[in-house]
Amino acid sequence: xxxxxxxxxxxxxxxxxxxxxxxxxxxxxxxxxxxxxxxxxxxxxxxxxxxxxxxxxxxxxxxxxxxxxxxxxxxxxxxxxxxxxxxxxxxxxxxxxxxxxxxxxxxxxxxxxxxxxxxxxxxxxxxxxxxxxxxxxxxxxxxxxxxxxxxxxxxxxxxxxxxxxxxxxxxxxxxxxxxxxxxxxxxxxxxxxxxxxxxxxxxxxxxxxxxxxxxxxxxxxxxxxxxxxxxxxxxxxxxxxxxxxxxxxxxxxxxxxxxxxxxxxxxxxxxxxxxxxxxxxxxxxxxxxxxxxxxxxxxxxxxxxxxxxxxxxxxxxxxxxxxxxxxxxxxxxxxxxxxxxxxxxxxxxxxxxxxxxxxxxxxxxxxxxxxxxxxxxxxxxxxxxxxxxxxxxxxxxxxxxxxxxxxxxxxxxxxxxxxxxxxxxxxxxxxxxxxxxxxxxxxxxxxxxxxxxxxxxxxxxxxxxxxxxxxxxxxxxxxxxxxxxxxxxxxxxx
Numbered sequence: 247x248x249x250x251x252x253x254x255x256x257x258x259x260x261x262x263x264x265x266x267x268x269x270x271x272x273x274x275x276x277x278x279x280x281x282x283x284x285x286x287x288x289x290x291x292x293x294x295x296x297x298x299x300x301x302x303x304x305x306x307x308x309x310x311x312x313x314x315x316x317x318x319x320x321x322x323x324x325x326x327x328x329x330x331x332x333x334x335x336x337x338x339x340x341x342x343x344x345x346x347x348x349x350x351x352x353x354x355x356x357x358x359x360x361x362x363x364x365x366x367x368x369x370x371x372x373x374x375x376x377x378x379x380x381x382x383x384x385x386x387x388x389x390x391x392x393x394x395x396x397x398x399x400x401x402x403x404x405x406x407x408x409x410x411x412x413x414x415x416x417x418x419x420x421x422x423x424x425x426x427x428x429x430x431x432x433x434x435x436x437x438x439x440x441x442x443x444x445x446x447x448x449x450x451x452x453x454x455x456x457x458x459x460x461x462x463x464x465x466x467x468x469x470x471x472x473x474x475x476x477x478x479x480x481x482x483x484x485x486x487x488x489x490x491x492x493x494x495x496x497x498x499x500x501x502x503x504x505x506x507x508x509x510x511x512x513x514x515x516x517x518x519x520x521x522x523x524x525x526x527x528x529x530x531x532x533x534x535x536x537x538x539x540x541x542x543x544x545x546x547x548x549x550x551x552x553x554x555x556x557x558x559x560x561x562x563x564x565x566x567x568x569x570x571x572x573x574x575x576x577x578x579x580x581x582x583x584x585x586x587x588x589x590x591x592x593x594x595x596x597x598x599x600x601x602x603x604x605x606x607x608x609x610x611x612x613x614x615x616x617x618x619x620x621x622x623x624x625x626x627x628x629x630x631x632x633x634x635x636x637x638x639x640x641x642x643x644x645x646x647x648x649x650x651x652x653x654x655x656x657x658x659x660x661x662x663x664x665x666x667x668x669x670x671x672x673x674x675x676x677x678x679x680x681x682x683x684x685x686x687x688x689x690x691x692x693x694x695x696x697x698x699x700x701x702x703x704x705x706x707x708x709x710x711x712x713x714x715x716x717x718x719x720x721x722x723x724x725x726x727x728x729x730x731x732x733x734x735x736x737x738x739x740x
Contacts, residue, residue: 249498250326250345258345262331262495265347267297269327272306272350275522277366277431279412280377281309281319281352286330287480287505289375289436293348295527304370305522306350310362312412320354322500328352331491331502335613342507343495359409366419366431372519374416375434376446381627381676382412383439383449388630388703390445392452403456413453420454420465432470432517438547439631440539443473443514472514475539477546479608480505481616506614508604512538537593544586545598546605547632549578552649553609554621555656559666559727565616569609577731578606581649589639623674625657626681626701634702641708651714652734654702658695659722661685666726677701688723692716 248254255264276293278285289307296302309328311320323330328349334342355362366374376382384393393399402414409415420430433450435442447466455462483501491502513524515531525531532538550565556577557568568574582602590598637650662685663671673682680698687694696706696715705711721730 247492247498248496250329250331250500252327252329255329255345258495258497262343262345262497264345265294265298265329267300267303267347269347269350271303272297272348273304273370274308274350274365274368275305275370276307276373276375277310277362277371278307278375278377279310279312279416280379280382281307281311281316281323281349282377283480283483283503283505284476284478285309285377285436286346286349286503287332288476288478288509288511289377290346290348291332291509292511292524292527292529293522294344294346296522296524297348299526301526302522305373307348308350308365308371309352310355310365310412310415311352312355312410312415314356317354317356319501320352323349323352325500331495331497331499333487333491333502333504334507335504335611335615336507337607337611337613339613341490341494341613343491345497355415356410359415360407362415363407363409363419363422366416367422367426367428369428371431373432373434373517373521374419375436376412377436378412379624379627380437380439380631381624382437383445384411384413385445385449387626387701388699390448392449394452394456399453399456402453406457413450417450417454417457417461417465420469421461424464429519430465430469431519432472432521434472434474434513436474436476438476438543438628440543440635441473441536442539443471443516447471468518470516470518472516473535473539474514475510475512475535475542477510477542478505478508479611479614479616481614482620484615504614506608506611508608532594537591538596540590541593541596541598541601543632544589544636545582545602547628548586548636548653549582549605549609550621551625551629551633551657552578552581552653554618555653555660556727556731558618558622558671559656559660559722561665561667563618565618565621566610566612566614568618569606570612573728573731573735575606575610576735577649578609579603580735581653584646585640585649586636588643588645589636619672619674622660624676625661626675626677629654629657630701634705637705637711641711647711648714648718648737649734651711652718652730654696655715655718655722656727656730658685658688658719659727661695662688688719692719
């Protein structure tokens with residue numbers, strides 16, 4: 247067994263592809279907040295491709311963690327010189343491993359926020375990128391307004407040099423660059439939010455305005471915030487994944503990453519201080535990302551939610567098992583065809599019918615072993631951003647909402663915290679303490695879950711939506727998830 251590190255790469259190279267470039271010559275050009283599995287399977291992988299072709303050596307990544315749980319990643323990567331194994335799992339069971347070397351360093355901000363700020367203030371850093379999750383942008387799910395009374399935000403405004411949030415750390419770095427005559431870096435969001443760059447601009451300028459309105463005007467005018475669409479299914483790393491890397495490839499890796507073969511990155515070509523030649527690694531550089539991101543959010547991401555709760559309640563625990571069930575596959579395609587696709591404009595270069603069929607195939611990839619529990623987590627951040635825009639557009643246009651309403655009802659049923667076999671469900675959600683009690687009141691008040699206006703806005707007041715929602719919720723309670731899907735399929739056929 248070979249521990250993964252810079253010194254052991256020559257030994258590992260006989261078994262697995264490793265970086266062919268001189269990692270000691272890399273220089274940090276990108277600081278990335280939120281170094282999880284997805285960043286390492288996606289953006290860091292694209293950079294590794296470029297570096298392997300002899301370029302982008304000035305664009306290495308220094309990762310930053312701001313949450314308490316990020317310390318584990320910092321410790322794991324530090325022990326192996328920030329190397330990790332990426333394993334691509336194909337539907338036929340074949341594995342494609344590679345050691346990725348594009349991450350140069352990792353800083354845990356709570357230990358030394360000053361070091362993080364000065365790292366970003368360095369003239370060599372020209373991009374600060376983000377995968378901080380949908381909930382990390384600190385905006386209200388319904389109004390879209392930045393939440394100014396968040397205690398960490400209040401702290402960071404008062405003590406910028408000791409900031410706790412990405413907003414505080416990034417803004418203080420921009421302040422220092424401005425004072426030193428260094429051009430601002432680009433802030434590149436890679437999160438699953440519609441108009442993620444626009445959202446990042448709004449949130450960072452809102453934070454800057456709390457410090458100084460003139461600073462906010464400068465950030466809004468001088469800092470570039472490109473929009474992007476990112477896509478690669480990347481499940482949480484398990485102990486089985488670590489064991490497989492040890493047994494199949496002889497590598498002792500504390501935190502490998504597994505993912506599907508498919509990968510896509512559509513990026514608005516708007517950078518203020520330069521960028522890597524991403525197009526040489528397969529990134530689509532475009533002037534308008536919106537058609538691609540809406541396609542992905544409303545088809546892939548919303549379909550993940552469509553299969554998640556129904557699948558879990560029906561007894562499935564892995565995504566591919568549910569997706570291989572023809573009843574679930576038909577429901578996903580029906581949602582995509584009848585409710586999601588009518589809300590989309592044509593997407594340049596994309597055959598939407600083929601894309602939708604490919605999605606079901608991707609969900610069915612047994613090699614990835616993605617869990618329904620992962621898809622069910624953080625729903626109060628996901629449903630309002632991915633599914634509810636489809637609902638509202640169809641309500642406004644007179645389109646169908648039966649399937650979308652059933653998905654929301656399946657979330658409400660899941661949030662009760664007990665599955666159809668009477669087994670407890672661990673509900674993982676930032677609003678758990680509000681949503682679970684509301685879900686458990688549905689016997690007496692079937693609309694109790696939907697009455698949360700911070701999540702659902704005024705949907706509870708729309709009779710067309712609540713009629714479909716109440717039918718689905720009642721069916722879930724009285725007949726179960728599978729029978730509910732069968733009834734929806736029969737209704738569609740009729």
